[in-house]
Amino acid sequence: MTAVAPPHPTSLRQRLSAAPIGAHLAACSIAPRTSEVDRALARMLDDLARPGFWQACEQQIDRARELFARLVGADIDQIAILPNASVAAYQVATSRHWQRRREILTTYAEFPGIAHVWMAHKGLRVRWCGSPSGAVHPDDYLSQITDRTALVSVPAVTYRDSVRLDVRRITDAAHAAGAAVIVDAYQAAGVMPLDVDAMRCDYLVAGTGKYLLGLPGIAFLYVRQPGGTPPTLTGWFGRTAPHALQATVLDSPPHARRFETGTPAAAAVYAAVAGLSLVGGFDLRQVRSHTQRLIAVTTRRLTDQGEMVRVASNLDAQGAHLALVEPHAEAMSAWLGHRRVVTAPRNGVLRLAMHAYTTDEDIDAACEAIAAYRHQTRHPQPRSSR
Structure with a gap:
């Protein structure tokens, strides 16, 4: 479109x-x-009153995934649906190999819901850049990326002061040093163009409860290369064939849905489709x-x-x-x-x-x-x- x-x-x-x-x-x-979200929620209630609600809900899940992928220039197999940014950050942390490099570089301006996940991950060292007052500039990142940095956590726009960082510049420096990059785009998605290929980030998270004009309860995680070690938090949506309902089989698909857990919040999913359709x-x-x-x-x-x-x-x-x-x-x-x-x-x-x-x-x-x-x-x- x-x-x-x-x-x-x-x-x-x-x-x-x-x-x-x-x-x-x-x-x-x-x-x-x-009015779009109001109609979507009314449609959800209508679907709830009919047989086959879960099939209708899963169609909305697929549609939300497709619309978000289109918004950020990704493939649908690179998008996982999760309840919030904290869970998304946890999935990233537990799916990476932390060996010689065990440092995460972030900023004092990071949203606490993500920063706390990095701090709680045992065996990792969190390094902070920028000012404790919340001021941050791309140069603050560039001066602290080293050969010990494993992951760089960057808000596309900071949640308090609305500082828009040059993500591509930071990503290029991180990749040159052998580090991966995760971008928190909650304060950017819906009000400015986002292109994951242009940013060259390895991960990106955004949710629908703000500028994407939906409801809280849904976040999207973009994963450039979804293969490798699956995260330790999982659920039936993270299986290769979820509807096979095999309790004794713990497998993971090759795409980003391996990062998913359980059933998403239905109301938030319907609202996400409405908001993403409007913003799209x-x-x-x-x-x-x-x-x-x-x-x-x-x-x-x-x-x-x-x-x-x-x-x-x-x-x-x-x-x-x-x-x-x-x-x-x-x-x-x-x-x-x-x-x-x-x-x-x-x-x-x-x-x-x-x-x-x-x-x-x-x-x-x-x-x-x-x-x-x-x-x-x-x-x-x-x-x-x-």
Whole structure:
């Protein structure tokens, strides 16, 4: 299918089921409801009421795998479906041979759900690059890749500050030193083009609960060369012939489904197909251009309002959200939410995420609400006494 330009943001925004609540600027944390997902969940309930539900569900699983493979330029046999990124990281860790090389290089800006898997793997040494504050640059990786490095773990876009790393540059350096690379693309998939061959990564993980406009509960693991040692966590979906249901046979197929475990969450699978079908119709280069423009506009507006915003000096090194520095981000987010501006607080910042559906009016509403919050907190209204 040839990708087409996304609809005008205003018309696309009408497909958000929760559009009346106001501006949804939290896709870096949770996708908004869409009419496509609503219909998919209704279809799941209809299928559940008929004979043959599991056959219908497995058709959705196959379709989700196909759509994600197409999105990242992979073959379907290179894609495994798992419940989340932590399980995906565990599968990678337990399927590799850790012999002379026993070091994993990651960054302080890594999402904890992945970093903790590396730290918990016995016998491995985790090395950290970048600043403990979360700042990271490709050069931080390049300076620490050595002949002891076995695996390099790279977020395509960091979850807090939205730093977009040059994955190809890091991958080339890692491969030159004999190390493999895993990319966490959770904060990139759906809002910018991704091509696993262009990145040359060995593994890539992304999920549908954020910019891919689905639900939490489904993650995809791309594996460039799926053969070799199977992971130690497994299940009936990881067998060569799952429906043979042979309890005494522990085999593994030659493709990436050897990384799978048990039955995926059905609702998340149906929603994944809906979200991936919607995103798959976008020209992600245009989505990327749209979000970069909105990031620039929002940064300028907030800076003029006296806010401190963490953004890259070069927009090409910025993801699809910006981070407004706020020590009480949860309280600020709750206040804004009551005023129909949905944001995503995280670790001392308030994240504002852009997507194809984000409009200039959404940015106006967010900036005005943030200004109102500052005024309210600086000049609280006295409580009336009775």
